[in-house]
Every structure is written in structure tokens, then in C-alpha cells.
Amino acid sequence: MTPSPDRRRFGDSKKDRIDALAQTAGSTAGGAQGGTVMTVADAGRVSGGEGQSLIASAWKRLRRNPVFLTGAAITFVFIVLAIIGPWIAPYDPVAQPLLSQVRRQTNPVPGPQPGFPLGGDDVGRDLLSRLLVGGRQTLIVGVLATLGGLFGGLTLGTLAGAIGGWVDSLVMRIVDVMLSIPGLILAVSIAAIAASPSQTTVIIAIAVVQIPIFARLLRGSMLAQRASDHVLAARALGVKPHAIVFRHMLPNSLGPVIVQATLVLATAIIEAAGLSFLGLGNPDDRQPEWGQMLGQAQNYVSDYPHLAIYPALCIIVVALGFTLMGESLREALDPKSRR
Amino acid sequence: MSQTTSYASTSDAARHGDEPLLQVRDLKVTFKRQGEEPFVAVDGIDFDVRPGQTVGLVGESGCGKSVTSLAIMGLLPKRGNRVEGEVLFNGTDLLKLSDSDMRDRRGQELAMIFQDPLSSLNPVVPVGLQVAEVLERHKGMSRKAAMVVAREMLDKVGIPDPDRRLKDYPHQMSGGMRQRALIAIALACEPRLLIADEPTTALDVTIQAQILTLLKDLVRETGTALIMITHDLGVVAGLCDEVNVLYAGRIVERAERHPLFEQPRHPYTNGLLESIPKLEVGRGERLNPIPGSVADNLPWTSACAFAPRCLNALEVCREQTPQLEMDFGRALRCFNPVEVAR
Numbered sequence: 151m152t153p154s155p156d157r158r159r160f161g162d163s164k165k166d167r168i169d170a171l172a173q174t175a176g177s178t179a180g181g182a183q184g185g186t187v188m189t190v191a192d193a194g195r196v197s198g199g200e201g202q203s204l205i206a207s208a209w210k211r212l213r214r215n216p217v218f219l220t221g222a223a224i225t226f227v228f229i230v231l232a233i234i235g236p237w238i239a240p241y242d243p244v245a246q247p248l249l250s251q252v253r254r255q256t257n258p259v260p261g262p263q264p265g266f267p268l269g270g271d272d273v274g275r276d277l278l279s280r281l282l283v284g285g286r287q288t289l290i291v292g293v294l295a296t297l298g299g300l301f302g303g304l305t306l307g308t309l310a311g312a313i314g315g316w317v318d319s320l321v322m323r324i325v326d327v328m329l330s331i332p333g334l335i336l337a338v339s340i341a342a343i344a345a346s347p348s349q350t351t352v353i354i355a356i357a358v359v360q361i362p363i364f365a366r367l368l369r370g371s372m373l374a375q376r377a378s379d380h381v382l383a384a385r386a387l388g389v390k391p392h393a394i395v396f397r398h399m400l401p402n403s404l405g406p407v408i409v410q411a412t413l414v415l416a417t418a419i420i421e422a423a424g425l426s427f428l429g430l431g432n433p434d435d436r437q438p439e440w441g442q443m444l445g446q447a448q449n450y451v452s453d454y455p456h457l458a459i460y461p462a463l464c465i466i467v468v469a470l471g472f473t474l475m476g477e478s479l480r481e482a483l484d485p486k487s488r489r
Numbered sequence: 490m491s492q493t494t495s496y497a498s499t500s501d502a503a504r505h506g507d508e509p510l511l512q513v514r515d516l517k518v519t520f521k522r523q524g525e526e527p528f529v530a531v532d533g534i535d536f537d538v539r540p541g542q543t544v545g546l547v548g549e550s551g552c553g554k555s556v557t558s559l560a561i562m563g564l565l566p567k568r569g570n571r572v573e574g575e576v577l578f579n580g581t582d583l584l585k586l587s588d589s590d591m592r593d594r595r596g597q598e599l600a601m602i603f604q605d606p607l608s609s610l611n612p613v614v615p616v617g618l619q620v621a622e623v624l625e626r627h628k629g630m631s632r633k634a635a636m637v638v639a640r641e642m643l644d645k646v647g648i649p650d651p652d653r654r655l656k657d658y659p660h661q662m663s664g665g666m667r668q669r670a671l672i673a674i675a676l677a678c679e680p681r682l683l684i685a686d687e688p689t690t691a692l693d694v695t696i697q698a699q700i701l702t703l704l705k706d707l708v709r710e711t712g713t714a715l716i717m718i719t720h721d722l723g724v725v726a727g728l729c730d731e732v733n734v735l736y737a738g739r740i741v742e743r744a745e746r747h748p749l750f751e752q753p754r755h756p757y758t759n760g761l762l763e764s765i766p767k768l769e770v771g772r773g774e775r776l777n778p779i780p781g782s783v784a785d786n787l788p789w790t791s792a793c794a795f796a797p798r799c800l801n802a803l804e805v806c807r808e809q810t811p812q813l814e815m816d817f818g819r820a821l822r823c824f825n826p827v828e829v830a831r
């Protein structure tokens with residue numbers, strides 16, 4: 151098996167997925183062909199963001215979807231935990247109450263015991279407390295990386311989709327090159343450039359990886375919008391070009407972007423863990439973060455796998471929550487997947 | 490307020506005596522196609538619209554009606570086509586205007602409504618705001634003043650409970666109401682010319698009649714000239730003062746409404762009229778659709794494009810191009826027109 155066709159297929163499937171998602175915006179408002187009554191209403195519902203009725207009708211449809219509800223419940227618990235974690239944690243995550251039990255040779259990791267249901271880590275800190283507090287940093291990394299990717303992608307995608315011509319060609323060429331590199335490899339390369347790894351470099355590395363995804367997605371849906379009837383109708387009313395972009399094309403393209411942002415939150419958290427695991431994460435562990443905890447557990451993973459399993463489980467469950475939510479949003483938005 | 494006072498009531502005589510508001514002269518639109526011959530969608534069209542007049546453009550799908558209207562509005566894509574000829578609006582050639590000059594006139598002096606009212610409205614902006622935005626754009630009104638006029642406009646186009654409907658999103662309205670809203674948006678700035686491209690095709694039959702009546706009343710009341718684009722001669726019959734029948738990008742017959750319906754002269758017009766279901770026709774009797782399809786067309790450059798489908802076709806029809814000639818007050822492009830019944 152030669153690596154090149156395989157990698158191409160990988161890159162292409164990523165592109166196809168993005169383009170399919172972009173289509174959901176295009177077909178909703180652009181379609182003059184059959185069934186538009188349904189689909190345009192849907193576009194309005196999901197891409198709304200303004201106006202109570204839009205949110206209300208989206209909610210009405212999603213609240214009966216068990217997949218969405220599961221994802222939303224996990225996400226809700228995670229966010230609440232990220233906020234109140236430090237208050238409900240039994241110990242200060244930096245304190246070392248079990249330090250006296252740590253023996254480099256015989257007992258490097260104190261086991262579970264009364265008051266410490268999950269035991270301690272290799273420097274005697276309470277594992278449960280660190281998990282409870284660690285959610286906050288994980289959320290911050292995920293959200294900031296997603297916002298960074300969103301901002302960069304929205305800018306590039308709007309430029310490409312609104313101006314078109316050579317700007318579009320140039321932007322899309324760069325985006326396609328970036329998309330052809332597997333995300334984690336790109337993130338590792340960017341993180342490795344930094345002189346000293348820190349939380350900021352992790353966030354930047356992951357954000358950069360998300361930029362081309364958002365850019366291609368937005369550009370795709372903007373192009374679909376540009377050909378849509380309501381943009382033609384707006385031009386027929388003499389609406390100025392910048393207003394066409396910001397009042398018509400952009401708001402109607404945001405539905406798929408919101409969906410993608412939900413999904414990207416999951417990948418960002420997983421990629422942050424990946425970077426930490428590869429030693430490119432934040433070395434400062436006074437503020438615990440799940441990915442970092444997972445990374446630090448690798449020294450003991452054969453003898454004390456629970457050190458890795460707990461943060462890994464947390465990451466998996468949270469990533470699953472965002473993914474379930476994002477996928478059910480995407481499905482609700484995609485006219486093709488509905489009867 | 491200025492809305493209502495400036496609407497002069499126009500008698501038929503006044504409407505038809507004026508200089509033309511719009512003069513389309515030898516309009517030709519050619520689409521370039523990759524690796525193929527360029528396609529001439531509109532092939533030298535001339536027609537006039539006088540202030541307050543309603544002019545029909547009729548023809549079957551693909552004959553160039555929409556392309557004509559988009560060319561007049563300056564809405565064809567920038568690349569991939571060539572527009573030739575003149576579109577004189579009040580004496581100014583719209584085709585020579587800069588993009589921004591043309592933009593200032595669109596929505597203000599000439600407006601357009603489209604076939605599908607749902608997809609023509611911005612799905613994420615409440616309908617009232619969409620009316621107000623045009624007023625803000627062209628009349629420099631404040632949001633507050635514009636909303637007041639927007640409410641008046643919704644009322645004027647017959648949307649019940651306009652105060653509540655102002656805040657509705659397009660998907661919350663019925664099809665007929667959306668088309669009314671589109672008409673309100675198009676007429677908000679009191680344009681002198683309105684182009685309606687198949688405004689009722691996407692609607693139920695009963696709603697169609699309501700919308701046509703509304704359009705008729707509004708243009709009469711406001712003195713707006715109307716170009717009515719349709720493939721439905723029934724629409725033309727109830728609305729238009731003058732009718733242009735298009736075939737394959739050229740006008741083949743032009744006449745006032747009554748003469749056209751009483752005595753169609755062009756074989757194509759005749760065929761269109763005969764294919765309309767008539768009440769007197771019994772259920773079992775078949776309609777007479779025009780045989781063949783546009784795919785059979787000959788090029789206008791060396792023949793009559795309609796010849797392969799024409800029941801009156803002669804030898805000469807396949808060898809020469811018929812010219813648009815005046816014939817007792819109507820224009821006709823045919824070597825062997827339908828005989829006048831005595």
C-alpha cells in the first residue's frame with residue numbers, strides 16, 4: 151500500500167464532508183426546485199441566531215431527539231463542572247496530601263483509600279480533585295482553540311466567498327494544502343515551532359488546524375448563497391455589495407458553521423490531549439488539565455493504568471457529548487437526511 | 490404619508506399618451522459556453538413601455554423572458570455573457586451606467602419581483618425589516634420612519650394584521666402572503682417600472698387570481714408601469730394593455746390585448762391560445778398543444794425558428810428569416826400568418 155493515494159483519499163474525504171455540510175446551507179435557501187417550503191424554513195430555524203421564533207422552532211424539533219439530548223446533557227454537566235469544579239473538589243489540586251505515601255521504588259502512585267476514592271498521583275496529589283478541577287482548563291483550551299479557528303476561518307472564508315476571483319483561488323489553494331495534512335501532524339509541527347510549550351501554543355496550534363475547515367465550509371455555503379434567489383432579489387433592490395455579504399450571505403451561511411464548531415470542540419479537546427501526550431502540552435501542572443494529566447500518566451501506564459484511564463474517560467465522554475450534539479444538529483439541518 | 494398623496498390617479502388616456510418610459514432597442518444577450526458555440530438567448534428585441542402601461546412578455550420556457558428582464562435590470566452575471574443594444578429608461582441608457590449608478594436606480598426607479606416568493610425573501614430577517622431596509626437604502630429614512638411606512642405597505646398589499654406580521658419571518662407566512670410581502674418591498678420606493686417575472690407560477694390557483702388583482706389595482710393606483718412576464722396567456726388576458734409574444738429570443742408578434750386574443754395572427758400565438766383549456770370545451774375533448782419542442786428550432790439567421798413546429802410553414806420559412814413587420818397596428822414576424830377570420 152503506497153501512502154500517497156491513501157493520504158489523498160483521507161484529504162478528499164475530509165473535503166467532501168465539509169462540502170456536504172456547506173451544501174446544507176446552499177440547498178436550504180438556494181433551492182428553487184421542489185420541497186423548498188420545508189427546507190428554507192429549516193435554514194431559518196437553524197441559522198437564525200436572532201429572533202425567538204427561530205430558536206423556539208429549532209428547539210421544538212431537537213428536544214425529542216434522544217441523541218441530541220444525550221449530547222446536550224453531557225455537555226451541560228461538563229460546563230457546570232468546569233465552573234464549579236474548584237469549589238466541589240475535596241482538596242486543592244496543587245496540595246500533596248498523599249506525598250508521605252509516595253515511594254519512588256515501591257509505591258510511586260498511592261492507591262485509593264478513605265477520603266481519596268481515586269487515590270493520588272505520582273507526587274501525592276488527590277486524583278479526584280485534579281479531575282474535577284481539570285475540566286475547566288480543558289474547556290478553555292477547547293473553546294479558545296475553536297474560537298481561534300472560527301475567527302480565522304470566518305475571515306478567510308468570507309473573503310474567498312464574497313470577493314471571489316483570484317482572492318478565492320489563492321485562499322482556497324492554501325486551505326486545500328492545509329487540509330491535505332492530517333490535523334494532528336499539522337498541530338504537532340506548529341506546536342513544535344514554539345520555543346517553549348505552553349497552554350497558549352497548544353491553543354494556537356489547534357486553532358490553526360481548524361482554520362481551513364471553517365474557511366472551506368463557509369466559502370462553500372457563501373457561494374451557494376451567492377447564487378440564491380434572495381441574493382438576486384436583494385441585488386434587484388439595489389442593496390449594496392457589503393450589505394449583501396453581511397446581511398444576506400453571511401447570516402444564512404452560519405448554520406453549518408455552528409454545527410461544525412460543535413464538532414470541532416470535540417476534536418480540539420482530543421487534539422489538545424494528543425499534544426500533551428506527545429510532550430508538546432503545557433508543562434506547568436499547577437493548573438491541571440485532562441490532556442496534560444493523560445500525558446503525565448504515560449510513565450506509569452503499564453502498572454497504574456487508572457492514572458491514564460480516568461482523564462481519558464473524561465475526555466472521551468466530553469468529546470462524545472459534543473459530537474452527539476453536533477451530529478444531531480447537522481442531521482436536523484441537512485434536508486437530505488430527513489424524510 | 491407622502492406615499493398616498495403622490496399617487497396620481499391616472500386615466501387610460503393619460504397613461505397611454507406619454508412618451509415611453511422604457512425603450513428596449515435591439516437587445517441581444519449572448520452566453521459564452523465553454524467549448525461550444527455561444528448561445529444567443531435574446532436575439533434583438535425591441536419594445537416600449539409607456540408610463541402606467543402594463544406590457545406582457547409571453548412565451549414558453551427558455552424563450553428568453555427572464556434573461557430579457559435581468560438584462561434590463563442589469564442583473565446578469567458580469568462574466569460569461571455579452572449584452573448588446575440599448576435599454577433607454579427615461580432617455581438614459583441603463584446598459585451604459587456604472588455599477589453604482591445602476592444600483593441606486595434598482596429598487597428606487599425600477600424594481601422586480603420573482604417567481605418563488607419564499608426563496609426570494611431573506612430567511613433570517615423579519616419581513617417588516619426587509620421592507621424598511623429598502624426605504625432606508627433609497628430614501629435615507631431612519632429605521633423608525635421606515636418601519637411606519639413598511640407597516641403601511643403591508644397594509645396596502647392586503648396583509649391582515651400588519652402590526653404583527655411586520656415581525657414575522659418569511660417561513661411563518663403563507664405563500665400568497667409572502668408574494669404580497671415581496672410586492673410591498675418592490676413597491677416601497679414607488680418605482681416607475683415594475684418587472685414581474687412569473688409572479689404567480691409558484692402559487693395556488695385561487696391565490697394566483699388574488700395576487701394578479703392586487704398587482705392590477707396597485708399599478709393602476711400608483712401609475713407604475715408593469716412588465717408582466719409569463720407563459721400563461723390567461724394572466725396576460727386579465728392584465729396587460731399590450732402583449733409581446735417571444736419565440737426563441739425574438740418577438741414574433743406584438744399587439745394590443747383585444748386584437749391579439751380576438752385574432753391571433755402568428756401561428757405560434759395561435760397555438761398558444763388553442764392550448765389554453767377553455768370552459769366551453771367538453772371534458773373528453775383534447776387540447777391542441779403545439780407539436781414538437783424548442784429542441785427542434787432552426788437558427789433565426791437563415792430561417793424561421795418556429796418552422797419545424799409550424800402548421801402554416803411554407804418552403805420559404807426554412808430558407809429566409811422573417812422580419813418583424815407592421816400589419817394593421819400589430820407587429821408580426823411571419824411569412825404565412827393565420828388568416829383573418831371574416
Ligand SMILES: Nc1ncnc2c1ncn2[C@@H]1O[C@H](COP(=O)(O)OP(=O)(O)OP(=O)(O)O)[C@@H](O)[C@H]1O
Nearest residue numbers: 520528530548549550551552553554555556557720
Ligand atoms: N447564465 C446562463 N448561462 C447560460 N445560458 C443561460 C443562462 N441563463 C439563461 N440561459 C439560457 O437562456 C435561455 C433563456 O432563458 P430564460 O431564463 O430567459 O428563459 P425563460 O423564458 O425565462 O423561461 P422560463 O419560463 O423557464 O423561466 C435558456 O435556454 C437558458 O438555458
Ligand code: SF4
Nearest residue numbers: 793796799806823824
Ligand atoms: S414564418 Fe413560416 S414557419 Fe414561421 S411562423 Fe410564419 S408560417 Fe410558420
Ligand SMILES: [Mg+2]
Nearest residue numbers: 554555556686
Ligand atoms: Mg424565467
